[in-house]
Amino acid sequence: MFLRQLTYLIALDQFRHFSRAAESCGVSQPALSAGIRQLENELGVAIIHRNRRFHGLTDEGRRVLVWAKQTLAALDGLRQEAAFARDVCGGSLSIGVMSPALQTVPLLLEIFRDAIPGLHLEVLSGTAADIAHRLREQHLHLGVMYLDQIPADGPFDTLPLYTEQYVLAGSASARMPAGPSCGWADAADLPLCLFSRTMRSRQIVDAGFLEAGVRPSIILETDSISVLHSELRAGRLCSILPVAALPETVGDAGLRTIPIMPCVAPQVGIVKLRQPVMSPVLSRIWDVCGRLQAGDVFAAV
Incomplete structure (x- = not known):
């Protein structure tokens, strides 16, 4: 089994189209289709519903997709760990922030860059539902959102930042x-x-x-x-x-x-998908987030 086959599967799920998935992977459509078929043969299960077009993943395919994302995330973590071992600071982090918390971004970026000089950051704005979906799909590493919108039994870890005022x-x-x-x-x-x-x-x-x-x-x-x-x-x-x-x-x-008083407002916090293995970058940033005290910064004075 090749890692490229897993990349093909993730791209196919993202684009829902053979040609666009192949283009994103820098290969021809026949090469991508052959790679998916080889993956199916090696695993002994049908991964996708196919006719002339892509018709979605099978139940087995969805389970393989979860495993594929975790495998590639672990590989990325291994690469970053090797970079840290060579004393090369950097890495990438994607953060989703709900609109009412956008002014937390400058504070967070400054703290994150202090922890990891050279860190490349991507910040996206979205609703809490959109951020939660992107976290589940592993398109984001962290989200800044209302903690009471996170289901207690959901697949997320949370850290409080401040109580909204x-x-x-x-x-x-x-x-x-x-x-x-x-x-x-x-x-x-x-x-x-x-x-x-x-x-x-x-x-x-x-x-x-x-x-x-x-x-x-x-x-x-x-x-x-x-x-x-x-x-x-x-x-x-x-x-x-x-x-x-x-x-x-x-x-x-x-x-x-x-x-304005009285006002009952929720806590805002940092959220990540719960995973068995975290990359060194995310592990370091999560540790930094655990020590943040932003309540005084966003108090009504």
Whole structure:
């Protein structure tokens, strides 16, 4: 059995098409098809449903796919271990971050690079469901997301980063309540731009208004954090956001923030797929994550 055959199988599952999978592997379609057939012959099972086109993996094929991903991940770990043994710092790490936690990225990247100089990092933004799916498929190494959205019996390991805190944010010229904090009734009277209703952060905000028995004046809803930041800087609307979703330089951007109370918010943490073998890079970064204390960084002050 050759490792290239396992690579063919993973590519075929990813692209769901023989020609595109072959192109991604840098081989011809007949070569990829022959490699898959050879793998089936060696294992003595049918791995894919085939006619003239790819029709998905068999039950046995899905089990082989899991094993193939673990095997190639272990091989990558072995290569990285050899590199570390030669004192060559580096490696690659892919991280998925939900929009309300995007301001954790600069902090995490700085800490990760301190731990592993020369580390190549890829950061992708997505919903919690998308990040969890990518972790399962081993397209991401780490995710930053709400920990209460991770099933307790799921195949994930988690580390808490901070408990989310919400603030009312607006420009220096915006009409905002006076005082050290703001209630939901006061916020409901303001023209607001909020995350879309499908997003968990918005659902937390909606729960606050519902508990207070008030109906907010919502002018704009979006799943884009950059749109919210743009509206805040323009001074047209206010917003209610977790601290980690505020523009990076609140004061420099001419924005004011007021903690909104009471607010019951979940923990945000770092998540990874539970695996029998971790690469040296991921093992080192996970150890670093276990010592992080980000609560003070993303507190409402």
